[in-house]
Amino acid sequence: MTELSRGFIQLMASDNVSNIQPTLQVLFAKSLGQTVRWKVSDGIYSYDQCILDPPLSYNYDEAKYGYALIHITDYEIKRPTPTNGLTKFKFIVKSCDVVRQEKGMIGNPVKHTGDPKTFEGINVNKLMVSTDVNVKSPIRTPFSPKGTIDPIKDISLYSTSWTIEGVVSERSVLRNIVTETKEMKAMNFVLIDKDGSDIRLSCFEDVAETWNKKIVIGKVFKISGDNLSVKETNAAFNKTTHSFELNVRRNTVVEEVVNCHTIQIPVPQLKRTKLASIGAVKSKVVDIIGLVDKVVPVAEFKTLKGDKRRMEIHLIDESCVKIPLTLWDVHCDLYSADQFKEGQVIFVSGANVNDFRFSYVLSYNYNTRIYFDVQDKAETGNLKMWNSSVRPTKTIHSNCFDMVDIPDPYHTTLIANALDFDFGEEAHSFNVVGKIQTIIGEPFYRACLHTYCTKKVYQNEKNHWVCEACDLHTTEFRYVMRMSAVIGDLSGSKKVSLFENECSRIFKCDSETLGKLYEKELESDEYDKLIKKTSADYYMFKVKTKTSDFEGKSYVNWNVQYIKPIDLGKYTKAVNRACDELEAKYALQ
Ligand SMILES: [Zn+2]
Known part of the structure; x- marks a missing residue:
């Protein structure tokens, strides 16, 4: 990062520049016939009354495009007098060196009017930093954080050394931002202190990557830095009430304060849903x-x-x-x-x-x-x-x-209507309310002993149960519930498939119990009773459609994803209520 002579333009305006040889950035150059006028920036302010004298001895045309950093070794400041006709001071550059070309504007300088009163109150002496240009990123010695904590509301361009403590109330994700010159990583967060004052902090590049894993919402941090971190806020990106914001730099000290419960993020009024x-x-x-x-x-x-x-x-x-x-x-x-x-x-x-x-x-x-x-x-x-x-x-x-006590009538459809839907290839999901009319075949099958394998097994001539997928021959098998059934309501009926979970809800037992009852079918009528009982209850069926092709014809299969017994009386009332609502709505239109 380059260290411009921050605040130098305000120092010139207030006639306070003794012996400083500033480093400034040229923002643009304009030929005025015999002279060349520059707009220069010190990183905080920009000023457009900078004149090259004599112009021809400097070949800085490239500065027009190049955002050159210049180190000014000789200059003169001409101030308005009653007789010279000037309205602003002129900054006349007599000698300078190009330090290097930058690819874009550094910082976000504010245009200076030339009148020192405009920016009075900001102590530019405190802002003055070294006029040396460190071409490589300087790594400064870390601050030793002070024992005292500064209130966040007091952070300003005066804050040459500051320490704040607060809870992270907001945080962006780590993202790439694209500037005029490059793409870089960025992350920002908001810190709130115990007084409830907030400030936005931004991290870029490797600093952003370092803190991305550590700065989390709800944790408390103590952060110390210097005035190079402080900048005026850009209201477009900053939702805090502070007029300044902070950059987390390589030398900024960030420490987590563990077990701190005294600083809280203010909780907004919530509209709670159970x-x-x-x-x-x-x-x-x-x-x-x-x-x-x-x-x-x-x-x-x-x-x-x-x-x-x-x-x-x-x-x-x-x-x-x-x-x-x-x-x-x-x-x-x-x-x-x-x-x-x-x-x-x-x-x-x-x-x-x-x-x-x-x-x-x-x-x-x-x-x-x-x-x-x-x-x-x-x-x-x-x-x-x-x-x-x-x-x-x-x-x-x-x-x-x-x-859910009863299904929402607005999210329930009649079987006949659902059969008329044009589903196309895509899977669709809807609810119907109805009864199980017929169970097709037995509601279970004999499956491979491997729990991860759901293949059907068959009995060979040695009375072994064989899973072809696993090449497993056993004397045992397990029961798995799976059922084809016809469900119906007043409008129509449809064959559906139900799987283990849904079957166990219907039979109110597990597959092994159901299988054992089936084996005793000849001695006891319990199994038959269980099968018959299934048609007594009303259920809500959550159906998901699946389209398949068979011999050139397309079929829409209904898989029941969820099933729930419902109280028909309550459901009827809910449907009547919904009908009344709809009638009222359409009567009004
Ligand atoms: Zn198997």
Whole structure:
């Protein structure tokens, strides 16, 4: 990084430049006939009244394009007088050397008017730094952090040496930014101190990569640096209330303050949804207050979109449902697994609700935030109390559908309508409510003993059960439930396939028990009774379609992914209510 003579232009304006030979950057050059005018920058200010004298002795045309850094060894400042007609001071450069060409503007200099009063109050002497140009990045000696902590609100261009302490309330993911001259890694975060003042800090290049793994939301850090880190804020990118922001540089000292619970991220007003009800939220974005039940640390997964990292925080609340909150890929960097402890209450705002296989999962997105150690909200105490006294007496469901008392009529369709849908090649998912009319064949088969193998076995002439896939010959086999059945409602019927989990819900037993009952069929009618009983109950069937081709014809198969007995009386009421709502809605239009 290049050290420009920061603040030099304000020093010139206030007539305070004795013996300084500044290093400035030329932002552009313009020929004015006999002279050349430059616009120069000191990194903080830019000034456009810089005149080369004599112009022809300097061949700095390339500076027009090149953003040259120049070391000025001789100059004169001509100030306005009542008689010379000047309105601004002129900076007349008599001798200078080109240090090197830069590819772009350094920093974000503010245009100086030439009037020292415009920038009065900023002590430029404090801003003055060495006029030496270090062509290679200087690695400065680290600060020894002071014992005292500066309030974040006091950070300004005056802060020659500062130490702040605060909690990370926001953090970006590590990303590539493209400037005029190059592409680089960047990461920024916001620190809030105990007074509630916030400031934005940015890291670039290797510094960003270093801190990407360590700066996580909710942890407390003590950070010390110098005024080279301080810059005026760019309101377009900065949501904090501070007028300055900080660059984390190579010499900035960043230390984690462990077990600090006195600095909190302010928790916004949450619109809490209990975990059992997340399926009913139409926006699919929820605020959750839950107990951490289990943490699955970051692991890599193969997905269709390549390798992805994933961290899971399993949450549980008074509604007796357990649901994972999943952080994917770059979001895994925003927190560390050690921040989540079993039995701890966390507040989550703005998580997405996704329908995954047979249940719901929560996922972290760019707008989601997690709050730890929230002491001043009643929910924290209530949930901890529930955890110790009520939870042990409850059954905890890991599947939200178990908690749905009745299916949502708006998300349920008639079989006849579903048969008319044009699904095309794609799989579709919907719910129907109906009965099992007929079970086709037996609802189980004999399978290979290998639990990972689901192949059917056949009996050979030696009375051995043979799995052709595993080339396994055994005297034993295991029962696996799998059923073809016709389900029906008032509109029609359709053949569906049901698998182990769904069958066990229907028969209320496992496959081994069902198989044993079948074996005793001749002595007892229990098996027959069980089969007959299945047509008595109403179920909600969550169906997923699968299109297959057979002898040139396309068939749509219905696989039941989830099944739940329902109370027909309650469901009928819900349907009537939905009909009334729809009638009212269309009557109004
Ligand atoms: Zn096998």
